[in-house]
Amino acid sequence: MIDNPLFYVLAVLAVMIAGISKGGFGGGLGTLAVPLMALVIAPQQAAAIMLPILCVMDLMAVWAYRRTWDRRNMWIMLPGALAGIAAGGLTFAYLDADMVRVLVGTLAVGFFAFEVARRWIFDPDRPPARPAALRGGFWSAVAGFTSFIAHAGGPPVNIYLLPQRMPKTLYQGTTVIFYFIINYVKLIPYALLGQLSFGNLTTSAVLLPIAPLAMLSGIWLHKRVSDRMFYVICYGLLLVTGLKLLYDGIAGLAAG
Template sequence: MPLTEWNAFPFDGLALLMTVLALLIVGISKGGMGGGLGVLGVPLMALTMPPAQAAAILLPILCVMDLMALKAFWQRWSLQHLKQLIPAAIVGIVIGAFTFNYFRASDVRLLVGLIAVGFALNYWFKPFQHLAGRKPGVKSGLFWGSIAGFTSFIAHAGGPPVNIYLLPQKLDKTVYQATTVLFFTTVNYVKLIPYAALGQFNSTNLGTSVLLLPVAAFGIWLGYKLHHRVPEKQFFQVAYVLLFITGSKLLYDGVAGLWV
């Protein structure tokens, strides 16, 4: 289908810029800089298109990225924690799927904005720092796993809830990374089913995903390079400021939409 016929995703300058920037940041995050900055993908794209469409375009790309990461961390994960997180996340995905049609675009922008701003504020002020002294138990894993499944379904933003549960576990860095990789690989592939059932994978969204795969691959490569050349602290400072600004704009748009 010619690009000129893809009216649902106009390739104007701003939409293309925000989409490319989002994919580069997601790729850089998965490529070695870490920090869960994949949460920035949907908020950036949602500035120029409906949030649901942004999530649908991004999901197949995330699935490809996940396979690349899964190979690197094969069988290094903690099954003990995944047995709690994954079933709970599936429940959260089901809830997200059944409530999907009740969300207006402004509602999703409001929710995505809250997640983005909350993630940035948590990075700066660490309100959950008090959890570091104790390890969350099974109930905590089930609770945060379900929240992660729901927020991941809505906006591919399951990172913050999972981090709240996993970071206090004080896992080895490689085990922690492998555990999150397998968790999000499983969650993203499960999400393909309800996304397809809800009609999110039309020719426009899938075609756009395919076209943008090289950008995502370049982002992963760039992440590997930056991992050894750019101070991680400086990268995060810039990224989280961008996340806060983007989230604030979505919050404003979401609140304004409540009165329409």
């Protein structure tokens, strides 16, 4: 098991944010979990520790949103996501820790920039986009790949779904079912790659009791509280964490 106290401080925060996000409060900010943990450990190990926790959260989320999801978008998104997972599994061994830090940091900063542009630059009065097989397949494949290596499928999924301006609960239910399927599919290649080691699973088990509390908090907040302040805090943290990972990754690659 990991014995660094700072890791557990960051890991508890990461699991709380991921659970609250999966519960329906804060959009796709579960993307923040691996970058936070990767400040202390290798991103690959952080992803391996988070996967069993995410799978448990998914069971709770599916029950909460089982009646509210978009079937047309699901049929469009799943084939691309499965292809992306396969690509992630085939290339995982060739990505060292610094390369993954740069990739995850880029995703974090890119997601921040996309959200800023979406909220304050794009025309808010243009009509909602419609589901589209080509666009949805592409972004879902990217989501499958980034989800495999760092559970960072949120940015590409949001790039596809958010312009459709679904009702909040329909959007949340669609993403819940999507991540439920791909996270359980990822267990197979993660196990084959040796990522689900005894040490990683033991660390996951230590953090797991936080998951139900975080999920229930997200479900409660989704129904009752505006998520504006949560977005502001988490996007700020996401930007700082992404920049730190980019710095560390680029420095490590330059030194190597």
